[in-house]
Amino acid sequence: MDMSWDSWGMLACLCTVLWHLPAVPALNRTGDPGPGPSIQKTYDLTRYLEHQLRSLAGTYLNYLGPPFNEPDFNPPRLGADTLPRATVNLEVWRSLNDKLRLTQNYEAYSHLLCYLRGLNRQAATAELRRSLAHFCTSLQGLLGSIAGVMATLGYPLPQPLPGTEPTWTPGPAHSDFLQKMDDFWLLKELQTWLWRSAKDFNRLKKKMQPPAAAVTLHLEAHGF
């Protein structure tokens, strides 16, 4: 009779286990969300900045006047060599690892931000200055976001090499036109970088999703 009670007990135990299975913490993972949300946020931010820059650039190019505000104006890239280039070979871009991808973004925006602050100082109208200031703040936020993602993934922040810190020096050799050309290229490069970053973070976002699912599955199996 003991035997039979034992087996009833086992049956009851099994039922209880099955019943409580959905409550097993491993199956309801709500703990550390991982880098997913912060990457998503950074992606959203790049899209938002892209949108913001579109109106800002329009205003600023109008402020620069013709030919800069002409839609088909496409000058050669003169004297803008210090700007970080966003354009990259597609294969190279594809083969970038996460760390390198993030590092390149971080470095680019730290440089672009410095140049942009210089631009801000030169802007003539208060309204334009306000817009530029807000864009600078937003870009600062993007930089922080990228740093946050890198921290989540355990990558160190790139340390600026001494002496390479970009500074906005309104060179005396620069004529007014060349100065405007630099401004034009800064905005253009910013735009390209924001496009690229949106792609970068979209790629990261997609890459980060499957492992998260795998972890969940693994835990489920463990729970069973």
Place this chain on the structure above:
Amino acid sequence: MSVLQSWLVQALFIFLITGSIGELIDPCGHISPESPVVQLGSNFTAVCVLKEDCMDYYHVNANFIVWKISHFTIPKEQYTIINKTAASVTLTDVASLNTQLICNILTFGQLEQNVYGITLISGLPPEKPKNLNCIVNEGRKMKCYWDPGRETYLETNFTLKSEWATEKFADCKTKRDTPTSCTVDYSPVYFVNMEVWVEAENALGKVTSDHINFDPVDKVKPNAPHNLSVSNSEELSSILKLTWINSNMKNVIRLKYDIQYRTKGASTWSQIPPEDTASTRSSFTVQDLKPFTEYVFRIRCMKEDGKGFWSDWSEEASGITYEDRPSKAPSFWYKIDPSHTHGYRSVQLMWKTLPPFEANGKILGYEVTLTRWKSRLQNYTVNDSKLTVNLTNDRYIATLTARNAVGRSDASVLTIPACDFQGYLAESKCYLITVTPVYADGPGSPESVKAYLKQAPPSKGPTVRTKKVGKNEAVLEWDQLPVDVQNGFIRNYTIFYRTNIGNETAVNVDSSHTEYTLSSLTSDTLYMVRMAAYTDEGGKDGPEFTFTTPKFAQGEIEAIVVPVCLAFLLTTLLGVLFCFNKRDLIKKHIWPNVPDPSKSHIAQWSPHTPPRHNFNSKDQMYSDGNFTDVSVVEIEANDKKAFPEDLKTLELFKKEKVSTEGHSSGIGGSSCMSSSRPSISSSDENESAQNTSSTVQYSTVVHSGYRHQVPSVQVFSRSESTQPLLDSEERPEDLQLVDNVDGSDGILPRQQYFKQNCSQHETSQDISHFERSNQVSSVNEEDFVRLKQQQISGISQSCGSGQMKMFQEVSAADAFGPGTEGQGERFKTAGMEAVLDEGMPKSYLPQTVRQGGYMPQ
């Protein structure tokens, strides 16, 4: 009040003295602390210090100090004289907010001289600000607000602090008139989390609220959608399409909407289901509206995921649904001009215009048709709400429809009686008398009543039938009688029902019913039912109807069968479970575990091994996991049988060595082909001296076992035979049997024995065991052995299945075994023979004998 005024004057005087003229006229002393802020409800102590020269001048010391608060003298008990020049006062439980505390000295002649005065300010430290939240109005700066907690009665500064993980923002200081909110100086950056908190500080303390961390995009209040417009559809009169322009936030976030509408003039708003407007869009079609009705709409939006705030409502916009055809025919009436001439009469038809909710559009005109009795019709199209026509004196039927842009209404019909219409009313005919009121502006809604000149009993009774028949009840139904046969108002019905033999039962049923349920019927019975309908004047029976109630109610059989099946199933399950739990016990009784000889091994088979009484135990079963044991078994059996002539047995054994291979192989063959290999090899190697371990061990055991203990010999024989049941149950018999075998009688007991063990696989092995013992002990008894074989085979036939199985296993093992050596091959063939032989289960043992080579010998 006068007290306060005089006090104020006094205070002013003191301040003048101590303040402006203070430098000129030195006060006589001072109070410490100078400008205290005290927490309400706490204690406060002030000290008044007199100056030496003043004391000398007035001839006073600290004992002469008198404290006054708000013009009242403080009792001496609260004073403390510290030294000659200083005395303190302690105020307990400070309750008033602003208090003047004055130090006086009592000079000569009991005159009070003011020395110094202070203002005591009391209040409370700030409470921790609660419910901090922020809102970002689209296009504007972020504003945060909070609940500052209790009143402090003191000037309290609130500072809103905010920061990113990487950067701090400028503090936001509240303005004096809005201490519970602050608008930050910068535009918030969406999609970057920030941390915000409030610090509250006054003279009595400083507290910080809980920090909140959020993404400003989750606190957005978008601008309301604008340029809301409404358009209707010609195809569908029940819809209106709304279009609007979204706020710029739609470029940043996804939006959801809240749309409300109401008919113009209504006060309550209806709501579009939120799930229909849960994504960014710039138009929406509202359905299920009334035709040709003006509706007012408004819309607001917020972030799609519900984080943030609803925008303000948009400006209202209105639109009218498209027209639909009139939903109702206008009611109309006629007036006949009494002065008719030449066989004509002037008839005026009049009607009311449809109300808007029935007109469903603008009424473009009315169409009237007049049909003379069996004649062609005349059409009129009228814009007015009346029509005058000249008609003959015949009867006319007039119809009226209203028409709008979409279509026309149903027609309302009116009969204009013939001019010489005279009322001839027949008895027992139903008349519908209609009265239509005619007002100045047209006819009202008509009222009708049915009437009979004189009623009569119905000319036919109702026909009853069953709708549903149950075991104890039947549902009857019938049709209302046609008006033609009613001959009056049907007041009630009576249902008569009876069984073949029983009395008739009558039930009265109200005339409004067409269905009735007879209950308390007997099952499996024929019932006859009929029905009568009654007017005021009498009744009439209908035809009789018979039905039979069923034996079982619907579902009754199922109700019985299903539980029985379930119970059976449950019992079976419990039985199986029980059997499963008690399988060991059951197996012990019915299907005992038998150690597999093929798995036995010699190591455990030693004289020191205690007798194995319990062969059921699995351990032992598996301990016999070696093939060599099998060959041992038979030989030991030999030993046992041969114990009266020990040496002789040995000799025999040696003699048989050539055949031993066969012998062992025979056993091996019977149990497992491959098992024979060791013994084969042993016999191959050496005839006289059994060098192989198996042989050696085996003989050792035999001797020691035998010499030391006779009973243990028997036990060994058991274990060798691997026949557990015999061990426990049949030992004496077995012993007897052995004796009997020697004595060449005892066939009967043996039979019994086998029968008892018939169900066991091992039977044959056991038999073989006996066979062998026989053979070994007395080769000359071949005939006897044969006889026994026959018997055994006869017995084993009945339990052949088990043996069959064994053989199959054997052959399978054979197939995999190496069996390259000659004897092995022989075995193989023997095994094959055994399998092929239909009597193999029976001949299992005999085969052993044959293979053992006894027969030829």
